[in-house]
Amino acid sequence: MAVVLDILKNDPRGPRHPEKAHRPDQAVQLKKPDWIRVKAPGSRAWTETQKIVREHGLHTVCEEAGCPNIGECWEKRHATFMIMGDTCTRACAFCNVRTGLPDALDAGEPEKIADSVAKLGLHHVVITSVDRDDLRDGGAEHFARTIRAIRRASPGTTIEILTPDFLRKDGALEVVVAAKPDVFNHNLETVPGRYLTVRPGARYFHSVRLLQRVKELDPTIFTKSGIMVGLGEERNEVVQLMDDLRSADVDFLTIGQYLQPSKKHHAVMRFVPPDEFKTYETTGYAKGFLLVSATPLTRSSHHAGEDFARLQAARLAKLPPALSA
Numbered sequence: 001m002a003v004v005l006d007i008l009k010n011d012p013r014g015p016r017h018p019e020k021a022h023r024p025d026q027a028v029q030l031k032k033p034d035w036i037r038v039k040a041p042g043s044r045a046w047t048e049t050q051k052i053v054r055e056h057g058l059h060t061v062c063e064e065a066g067c068p069n070i071g072e073c074w075e076k077r078h079a080t081f082m083i084m085g086d087t088c089t090r091a092c093a094f095c096n097v098r099t100g101l102p103d104a105l106d107a108g109e110p111e112k113i114a115d116s117v118a119k120l121g122l123h124h125v126v127i128t129s130v131d132r133d134d135l136r137d138g139g140a141e142h143f144a145r146t147i148r149a150i151r152r153a154s155p156g157t158t159i160e161i162l163t164p165d166f167l168r169k170d171g172a173l174e175v176v177v178a179a180k181p182d183v184f185n186h187n188l189e190t191v192p193g194r195y196l197t198v199r200p201g202a203r204y205f206h207s208v209r210l211l212q213r214v215k216e217l218d219p220t221i222f223t224k225s226g227i228m229v230g231l232g233e234e235r236n237e238v239v240q241l242m243d244d245l246r247s248a249d250v251d252f253l254t255i256g257q258y259l260q261p262s263k264k265h266h267a268v269m270r271f272v273p274p275d276e277f278k279t280y281e282t283t284g285y286a287k288g289f290l291l292v293s294a295t296p297l298t299r300s301s302h303h304a305g306e307d308f309a310r311l312q313a314a315r316l317a318k319l320p321p322a323l324s325a
């Protein structure tokens with residue numbers, strides 16, 4: 001982790017979160033428990049992954065969000081690419097991605113991503129982006145172009161996207177769905193009662209509806225969503241959120257512990273113990289999700305390749321015998 005944070009600290013463009021810079025530090029500063037243990041980055045394979053990312057001038061959410069799993073994932077050459085720049089037009093209270101006014105889109109980025117995916121030899125790739133509320137379509141066409149470029153360069157690679165909400169961008173979602181990603185992920189991030197504090201620029205029911213609409217447009221696409229816990233939510237609110245996602249026919253739910261990127265970000269209100277994650281997993285399966293990943297270090301894209309295979313197997317297992325043969 002130290003390597004990642006050092007890279008971000010030395011950014012010559014000034015504070016990553018100007019809107020938070022003058023706020024007082026959070027009063028609550030909980031000590032990390034023993035069960036939050038991560039693999040340190042820096043192995044040979046990790047360095048090779050970093051080299052490919054740097055050579056192509058790409059951004060990854062692994063670095064920008066300060067993800068605790070980067071040591072483990074990059075060692076397996078699994079990086080989650082973040083398209084449309086490194087600057088987000090929103091300013092969520094939990095997120096470490098730089099905020100401000102983004103640069104113009106790089107029209108060559110879809111091909112650079114496709115080339116990197118081919119060089120890394122990825123069987124499954126996750127593509128995410130910053131929010132681009134400044135763009136007419138929220139970046140939908142750029143997402144679609146990226147999916148198509150990866151398909152051309154690596155036809156055997158399955159593609160998972162983790163998108164913004166395209167709020168107030170009519171027709172944007174349809175453009176992305178038409179490009180046929182294998183998995184469409186859009187994170188709810190937290191329960192509705194915490195939105196104004198945690199995710200003030202978004203609307204909970206718009207996000208649920210977006211996921212439902214993906215399934216209506218193309219039922220073959222797997223849908224996925226995730227939340228963080230430890231942000232002050234109650235258990236019954238998480239259970240209600242599961243029901244909301246199942247009403248939208250969402251297949252896969254991820255739940256992980258929120259970790260505070262800096263003293264200016266939303267405080268960790270609680271470290272949820274592993275056995276409580278286990279009960280969330282059990283409840284999620286009982287509610288009908290094809291797959292539930294709920295552990296302290298679960299992140300949207302963690303083990304995404306293995307999880308995709310499990311999703312396919314779970315869908316097949318639910319089909320009547322004549323159709324699954």
Ligand code: SF4
Pocket residue numbers: 061062063067068069070071073074078079080299300301302303
């Ligand atoms: S969990 Fe996702 S964001 Fe974190 S390091 Fe792994 S691929 Fe990157």
